[in-house]
Amino acid sequence: RAKSSGGDDICFYEARFHESAEERRRLELALRTALENAEFDIHYQPVVNAETARIESFEALLRWHHPTLGDISPAKFVPIAEETGLIGAIGEWVLRTACHEAAQWPGNVRIAVNLSPRQLLDPNFLLKLVSALSYSNLKPGLLELEVTETVFLNLTPFTKKVLQQIHSLGVRLAMDDFGTGYSSLGYLRDTNFDTLKVDRTFVKSLSREDPGSGAIIRAVVALAGSLGMTTVAEGVETAEQLDLVREYGCDRVQGFIFSDPLTASDARKLLMARGAISAAA
Numbered sequence: 001r002a003k004s005s006g007g008d009d010i011c012f013y014e015a016r017f018h019e020s021a022e023e024r025r026r027l028e029l030a031l032r033t034a035l036e037n038a039e040f041d042i043h044y045q046p047v048v049n050a051e052t053a054r055i056e057s058f059e060a061l062l063r064w065h066h067p068t069l070g071d072i073s074p075a076k077f078v079p080i081a082e083e084t085g086l087i088g089a090i091g092e093w094v095l096r097t098a099c100h101e102a103a104q105w106p107g108n109v110r111i112a113v114n115l116s117p118r119q120l121l122d123p124n125f126l127l128k129l130v131s132a133l134s135y136s137n138l139k140p141g142l143l144e145l146e147v148t149e150t151v152f153l154n155l156t157p158f159t160k161k162v163l164q165q166i167h168s169l170g171v172r173l174a175m176d177d178f179g180t181g182y183s184s185l186g187y188l189r190d191t192n193f194d195t196l197k198v199d200r201t202f203v204k205s206l207s208r209e210d211p212g213s214g215a216i217i218r219a220v221v222a223l224a225g226s227l228g229m230t231t232v233a234e235g236v237e238t239a240e241q242l243d244l245v246r247e248y249g250c251d252r253v254q255g256f257i258f259s260d261p262l263t264a265s266d267a268r269k270l271l272m273a274r275g276a277i278s279a280a281a
């Protein structure tokens with residue numbers, strides 16, 4: 001009996017394996033035509049000042065609506081876009097579209113755009129960046145590029161130079177999901193990051209009952225301060241988490257407690273109506 005049920009398990013897993021390989025192929029195929037079929041759009045999530053709740057920036061988050069497969073999460077399709085190289089064209093579209101949108105906003109609200117490490121390896125990346133800025137007429141200081149710690153995994157003299165050149169254009173750099181990947185503090189010192197985004201996992205585990213739960217955030221805030229960077233707490237969902245990240249000295253806050261990612265028109269409306277939002281989750 002045990003043997004035959006084991007056999008069933010194997011069949012079950014094999015079926016699932018085929019299904020996911022099948023799904024992966026289907027997504028890859030659909031992804032190849034997604035740009036030309038205009039299936040992407042960008043949602044914008046406010047990042048607010050921790051003290052005043054004023055909106056300081058929006059993060060551009062890519063959305064894919066496929067006519068038959070439905071809405072597909074970036075957590076699912078961005079890795080496929082990276083493996084296939086499609087991220088080059090998709091990322092360039094995100095950069096141009098987000099800069100163009102942000103250039104219409106009132107005030108000095110910044111826009112943060114996620115960058116795949118692969119885009120930084122593109123010898124034409126800097127040209128594309130300059131082109132997006134001039135096409136949109138966005139002030140370089142209002143653009144921030146978010147990259148994860150994986151850039152440090154192969155930080156060649158070339159990528160180091162690209163990071164420097166980005167910075168000398170006046171464009172800001174943010175280290176995304178800090179603390180989850182390969183962090184080398186030495187690299188952080190040797191590069192020009194303006195912002196550290198403390199990953200949601202550290203915010204999620206915060207609790208007043210467990211004073212040790214804030215140890216990593218406190219340490220990251222202190223580190224950022226001494227290296228001249230500011231901090232963003234990602235994924236703040238509850239009033240308790242908000243109170244704690246404020247206490248720990250995070251400069252800015254992003255999360256569902258303030259707002260979900262919004263359509264471009266809702267983001268614009270929010271900015272026109274008021275510069276600050278209240279934490280009403």
Ligand code: C2E
Nearest residue numbers: 061062074075078094114115116235236237254255256257
């Ligand atoms: P990320 O850059 O760390 O973006 C933050 C993610 O956290 C977003 O997920 C956002 O919707 C989600 N989030 C914000 N507040 C909360 C909260 O309070 N609670 C929870 N549970 N989640 C929250 P999203 O939009 O699904 O994006 C996932 C990831 O996909 C992003 O993580 C980023 O790594 C990647 N991504 C999204 N857009 C792009 C893009 O244009 N280019 C590239 N290369 N990657 C992108």
Ligand code: MG
Nearest residue numbers: 059114146176
């Ligand atoms: Mg990000």
Ligand code: MG
Nearest residue numbers: 176177197234
């Ligand atoms: Mg992040």
Ligand code: MG
Nearest residue numbers: 177199200234
């Ligand atoms: Mg994250």
